[in-house]
Amino acid sequence: MTKNVFFSPAWLPNRNASDRSGSIIRKIRKIFNSANFSEKINKGDLVCIKTNFGDPGNANVVRPVVYRTVAEIIHKAGGKPFLAETNGHGYMNHKRSAAHYIDSATWHGLTIGSVRAPLILLDGFWGVDGVEVKVPNNLVLEKAWVARGLVGVDHVVSISHFKGHSPYKRGQSIAASLKNLGIGCTTKTGKYLAHFDPPLYVDEDKCDGCKRCLSKCPVPTAIEVSNGKARINEELCLLCGHCKSLCPPKAIVPSGLHSEELLQKFIVDLSKATLEVVGKEKFTFLNSAYDIVTGCDCRPVNSVPLVPDVGFLLSSDPVAADRATLDLVNEASGIPGTEADQLDCVAPGKEKFGTCRLFEFCETAGLGSGDYELIKASPKKTPPLRL
Ligand code: SF4
Numbered sequence: 001m002t003k004n005v006f007f008s009p010a011w012l013p014n015r016n017a018s019d020r021s022g023s024i025i026r027k028i029r030k031i032f033n034s035a036n037f038s039e040k041i042n043k044g045d046l047v048c049i050k051t052n053f054g055d056p057g058n059a060n061v062v063r064p065v066v067y068r069t070v071a072e073i074i075h076k077a078g079g080k081p082f083l084a085e086t087n088g089h090g091y092m093n094h095k096r097s098a099a100h101y102i103d104s105a106t107w108h109g110l111t112i113g114s115v116r117a118p119l120i121l122l123d124g125f126w127g128v129d130g131v132e133v134k135v136p137n138n139l140v141l142e143k144a145w146v147a148r149g150l151v152g153v154d155h156v157v158s159i160s161h162f163k164g165h166s167p168y169k170r171g172q173s174i175a176a177s178l179k180n181l182g183i184g185c186t187t188k189t190g191k192y193l194a195h196f197d198p199p200l201y202v203d204e205d206k207c208d209g210c211k212r213c214l215s216k217c218p219v220p221t222a223i224e225v226s227n228g229k230a231r232i233n234e235e236l237c238l239l240c241g242h243c244k245s246l247c248p249p250k251a252i253v254p255s256g257l258h259s260e261e262l263l264q265k266f267i268v269d270l271s272k273a274t275l276e277v278v279g280k281e282k283f284t285f286l287n288s289a290y291d292i293v294t295g296c297d298c299r300p301v302n303s304v305p306l307v308p309d310v311g312f313l314l315s316s317d318p319v320a321a322d323r324a325t326l327d328l329v330n331e332a333s334g335i336p337g338t339e340a341d342q343l344d345c346v347a348p349g350k351e352k353f354g355t356c357r358l359f360e361f362c363e364t365a366g367l368g369s370g371d372y373e374l375i376k377a378s379p380k381k382t383p384p385l386r387l
């Protein structure tokens with residue numbers, strides 16, 4: 001089934017730089033107006049703006065003005081917006097708990113004052129508060145844990161930075177609406193299962209019995225140390241990865257690491273689980289195709305974009321949104337002197353992110369539609385913003 005994807009381009013070739021229709025606020029309002037977004041919001045609706053706060057060392061993330069503009073649109077439609085994320089896996093980085101991650105968001109200028117919406121972690125303080133759900137028509141994952149904070153919300157606006165996703169090899173896949181829906185809406189358990197094989201086990205040759213792994217386990221009986229060796233109870237373990245991160249000799253290890261292709265299958269299953277829990281009719285997906293780089297925002301790396309900015313794309317279907325954005329990015333000329341040279345994708349039409357099989361897996365699993373109609377957002381419907 002063909003899905004509508006609304007497009008507000010970054011560059012308007014027939015206008016000059018001083019034309020106010022080039023305003024980023026105007027572009028976002030235009031695209032929401034064209035999609036009749038306000039008709040989806042009833043007075044008093046609780047509206048989640050789901051995004052990726054990103055690593056403090058990465059400035060390629062979505063800018064605060066985008067969130068503020070969307071929050072204003074929701075307020076104006078009568079809804080109550082909140083800006084939301086889920087915790088990252090493990091206990092190493094800025095995403096380890098709600099306290100750490102909300103603090104990290106402030107590095108990117110995201111506060112209740114700047115966005116006009118409170119910041120919430122959807123999967124609780126430690127990132128393990130989820131609703132168990134059976135994955136319908138699954139590819140690889142039988143059950144998943146969707147962040148409990150999403151249960152009962154009236155609408156979700158997913159805002160994703162469109163970029164590559166290359167944890168194993170540069171330029172192998174994309175990260176945008178589908179990743180924000182699958183990985184981004186699940187607990188630490190889902191993030192573990194997407195990347196690694198269960199269970200976590202203790203390499204007894206390396207374990208020295210120091211007990212550091214016990215200190216941040218959210219299930220106090222899931223790991224114990226006796227006779228100088230740690231043991232994990234598979235029945236109780238939530239696979240949050242805290243013990244793994246904290247173990248000095250790295251004695252706690254996953255049973256295996258997934259390939260990029262297998263990770264993409266897990267993203268599809270986790271996306272289906274999220275839609276099952278929240279309701280697929282409740283989602284609007286906005287891709288911000290600005291600062292398009294090969295690496296994910298969760299890395300502390302600030303990269304140089306490999307293609308010029310493309311613009312904003314909006315759809316009720318995450319597959320259509322990502323497919324349309326990827327097609328526009330692939331059609332663009334790569335920027336010489338950037339990674340586009342190394343990836344041999346400077347010529348227009350060359351694939352910028354290599355062998356991305358995500359859409360093939362979506363089709364097999366019956367998730368969304370890769371068929372889309374690109375609709376230019378209409379400037380006529382959008383009056384200037386009065387600040
Ligand atoms: S932190 Fe590591 S070395 Fe220390 S007891 Fe736990 S598993 Fe063993």
Ligand code: SF4
Pocket residue numbers: 200216217218219222223232233236237238239240241242243244
């Ligand atoms: S034993 Fe399981 S639940 Fe406890 S910290 Fe380790 S991974 Fe998390």
